Amino acid sequence: MYIHKIKKTGNMKVDAFVLTDNISEISEAIEQLKNVASLPTIVKAAYAMPDIHWGYGFPIGGVAAFSNIISPGGVGFDINCGVRLLKTQIDYNDFKKYIENTIKELYDVIPVGVGATSKKFDKKSFKKIIEEGAKRAIEMGCGLSEDLEYIEDFGSISPASMEDISKTAYERGREELGTLGAGNHFIEIQKVEEIYDEKKANILGLYKNHIVIMIHTGSRGFGHQIATDYIKLMRNLHNDLPDKQLAYAYFDSDLGQKYYSAMNCAANYAFSNRQIITHYIRKVFSKFSKVEIVYDVAHNIAKVEKHDNQKLIVHRKGATRAFGPYHPDIPEKYKSIGQPVLIPGNMGTASYVMVGTNENFAFSSTAHGAGRVLGRRQALKKLNLNQVLSNLQKRGIIVKSKSKKTILEEAPDAYKEIDRVVEIVDKLNLSKKVAKLIPLGVIKG
Numbered sequence: 001m002y003i004h005k006i007k008k009t010g011n012m013k014v015d016a017f018v019l020t021d022n023i024s025e026i027s028e029a030i031e032q033l034k035n036v037a038s039l040p041t042i043v044k045a046a047y048a049m050p051d052i053h054w055g056y057g058f059p060i061g062g063v064a065a066f067s068n069i070i071s072p073g074g075v076g077f078d079i080n081c082g083v084r085l086l087k088t089q090i091d092y093n094d095f096k097k098y099i100e101n102t103i104k105e106l107y108d109v110i111p112v113g114v115g116a117t118s119k120k121f122d123k124k125s126f127k128k129i130i131e132e133g134a135k136r137a138i139e140m141g142c143g144l145s146e147d148l149e150y151i152e153d154f155g156s157i158s159p160a161s162m163e164d165i166s167k168t169a170y171e172r173g174r175e176e177l178g179t180l181g182a183g184n185h186f187i188e189i190q191k192v193e194e195i196y197d198e199k200k201a202n203i204l205g206l207y208k209n210h211i212v213i214m215i216h217t218g219s220r221g222f223g224h225q226i227a228t229d230y231i232k233l234m235r236n237l238h239n240d241l242p243d244k245q246l247a248y249a250y251f252d253s254d255l256g257q258k259y260y261s262a263m264n265c266a267a268n269y270a271f272s273n274r275q276i277i278t279h280y281i282r283k284v285f286s287k288f289s290k291v292e293i294v295y296d297v298a299h300n301i302a303k304v305e306k307h308d309n310q311k312l313i314v315h316r317k318g319a320t321r322a323f324g325p326y327h328p329d330i331p332e333k334y335k336s337i338g339q340p341v342l343i344p345g346n347m348g349t350a351s352y353v354m355v356g357t358n359e360n361f362a363f364s365s366t367a368h369g370a371g372r373v374l375g376r377r378q379a380l381k382k383l384n385l386n387q388v389l390s391n392l393q394k395r396g397i398i399v400k401s402k403s404k405k406t407i408l409e410e411a412p413d414a415y416k417e418i419d420r421v422v423e424i425v426d427k428l429n430l431s432k433k434v435a436k437l438i439p440l441g442v443i444k445g
């Protein structure tokens with residue numbers, strides 16, 4: 001009932017599957033998914049998660065695997081945008097009275113908003129970070145070596161060579177490393193509200209009423225510039241595209257390999273960005289508790305993975321990898337329960353922790369969020385700032401943001417109901433619910 005099959009017609013090379021309980025909501029994005037299904041070397045099918053909505057070329061919430069192409073539009077402009085969840089040993093009742101002040105302190109130490117800059121890294125350090133990822137950020141003093149175990153791919157993806165990025169990307173990237181960004185990006189102090197699977201939650205170190213912190217950010221202007229640069233280079237490679245925005249290169253071509261390397265630089269940058277922000281959060285929380293990483297996972301990335309013994313380039317754009325128990329690429333400690341999946345909802349309701357399964361539908365992928373129902377412009381038009389603020393206040397949620405506009409664009413009503421999305425992926429066994437988190441305080445860009 002949740003799986004809608006779109007049989008291949010016209011130029012489609014494979015079928016498409018849309019996972020949703022309301023197919024009428026998303027017609028534009030479905031046209032995009034059909035275009036994706038028509039790209040060369042696509043394998044098995046094109047998939048859309050329940051949080052599907054319109055995106056540049058490929059829909060957000062889309063998953064597609066190819067034997068020999070790579071497409072920047074299938075990754076998105078915010079390369080390795082992703083989520084990191086941190087756990088503490090603090091109980092909500094002991095922490096309640098400190099929430100407001102803690103949000104203020106975090107806001108003061110973490111650069112937030114459009115154009116926010118951080119201390120500039122020198123060229124040599126920057127090169128190390130983008131080529132080797134989070135371990136270099138840790139060597140530079142931003143974290144603990146044991147953090148790496150709990151980051152997808154240990155926070156480092158290769159090949160990644162600085163030679164493959166433009167000067168503009170370098171300049172934008174260097175200024176913004178260690179900043180949160182604007183809009184949908186956030187740091188949220190949350191409370192573990194409900195546990196659905198006690199055994200798995202214990203292994204993850206999640207306990208009812210404990211305080212956790214969620215970080216959502218990516219590769220900032222650096223990834224955006226890399227996407228822009230390579231889309232330009234690929235734009236006129238193939239003139240039979242159903243949509244210009246689907247520009248791609250053959251993976252084994254020079255340009256394909258260069259984009260792959262540049263994209264990996266941005267992925268390493270994003271892991272490091274979340275690592276540096278973790279470092280700031282630890283500073284603020286040091287008077288209360290130690291802070292450990294539950295997991296860090298990307299939701300905008302293309303990765304080389306083996307599925308059914310075939311090497312594929314799996315594009316997840318607004319979708320989360322969800323490997324099941326005993327997959328070799330998940331942390332030792334989580335082997336028996338599967339890879340943690342972090343699904344933010346919105347700043348007013350809830351977010352979820354799930355774990356991957358061995359279902360292997362959609363190349364072991366699941367949803368990445370609630371997904372928008374209102375575009376940013378629509379949200380500005382339809383929603384009322386005072387109303388939004390007073391609703392959040394009624395629920396006792398503290399919000400700090402650089403911009404009032406952001407609060408409207410990102411208001412809870414701009415997003416689909418997260419419970420619905422999570423219910424669908426849980427019922428379909430793409431990932432299983434472990435815990436529900438509710439927001440206490442949020443910092444938005």
Ligand code: 5GP
Pocket residue numbers: 051060081184185186188216318344345346347348350351368369370371372410415439442444
């Ligand atoms: P993205 O914008 O990266 O595609 O989506 C990430 C998801 O984060 C969105 O689909 C939305 O469900 C969720 N989200 C956006 N803003 C917030 C926020 O302030 N707090 C929480 N918990 N989730 C959010």
Ligand code: MN
Pocket residue numbers: 078081082184185217218
């Ligand atoms: Mn992002």
Ligand code: MN
Pocket residue numbers: 081082216299
């Ligand atoms: Mn994101």
